[in-house]
């Protein structure tokens with residue numbers, strides 16, 4: 574390799590983008606050639622000077638704005654979904670009690686078994702997150718169901734069973750507000 | 751590998767938390783305008799949220815992410831095509847300025863920073879983006895090529911030429927750059 578060829582590769586050499594053998598050849602040439610070494614030093618210094626332009630922290634409001642522009646319609650659809658889920662639940666449970674009479678405790682158990690398992694999100698991969706986002710948008714009905722189950726005072730409270738605490742009128746309000 | 755519950759809203763927040771800094775700084779360095787960078791960064795995440803269903807993980811996630819940033823940045827450039835002058839954005843001061851630094855050195859450092867911003871801003875757009883992705887995001891030529899939709903050789907050439915141009919622009923700071 575002549576000096577011209579070497580100098581054409583100095584940039585890739587600086588960026589460690591060369592094959593080991595090629596890198597070694599350039600290193601050996603730089604050991605003996607003042608012209609190429611001077612050129613190398615100049616390019617390297619300029620490249621290192623770019624470090625003076627440091628990262629800045631994004632404004633705090635950015636995250637809030639992103640979430641806000643993604644959520645409003647979401648909250649609305651979820652609210653509507655939550656209402657219909659609540660109505661469906663009332664109907665289902667009403668019918669269940671009508672047909673099977675009072676079986677104390679069984680419905681409470683059902684509610685417990687539906688409580689979603691909270692999982693740590695710290696080491697979740699981007700692929701997993703991305704796979705989940707469409708669910709976030711499309712499965713509003715299912716999520717609304719989850720939301721309802723997560724709230725302790727379900728419309729289940731309408732159940733006349735002894736094992737369940739006093740019915741609370743405010744139960745649905747929790748979802749509505 | 752952790753699992754997240756189906757449709758967990760926290761997942762999206764996690765995605766923002768992980769990548770907003772890189773996305774914002776990429777747009778900021780490329781556009782050299784903090785307002786535009788903020789708009790682009792917001793737009794990137796909103797689009798990701800909406801396009802999630804079409805995402806197929808055959809490419810690295812960051813490649814996909816940076817490609818979106820790149821496209822939106824070029825949209826901004828297109829819309830401001832008339833105003834060519836790139837001004838130094840004084841709003842975006844570096845984070846954590848070195849406290850116990852020699853005042854003379856600090857001035858030089860700030861001068862160098864301005865000089866760097868100016869020099870990078872003068873690079874042609876595609877060269878500038880290649881430089882930013884390679885230098886500030888630590889991406890390989892191969893990854894930069896993937897984001898910019900061109901060959902590795904084209905990236906190699908762009909970064910090579912950019913280094914030469916930057917060396918000329920920044921030559922008066924020769925000998926002072928070792929501190930950074």
Ligand SMILES: [Zn+2]
Nearest residue numbers: 576606608609
């Ligand atoms: Zn030589």
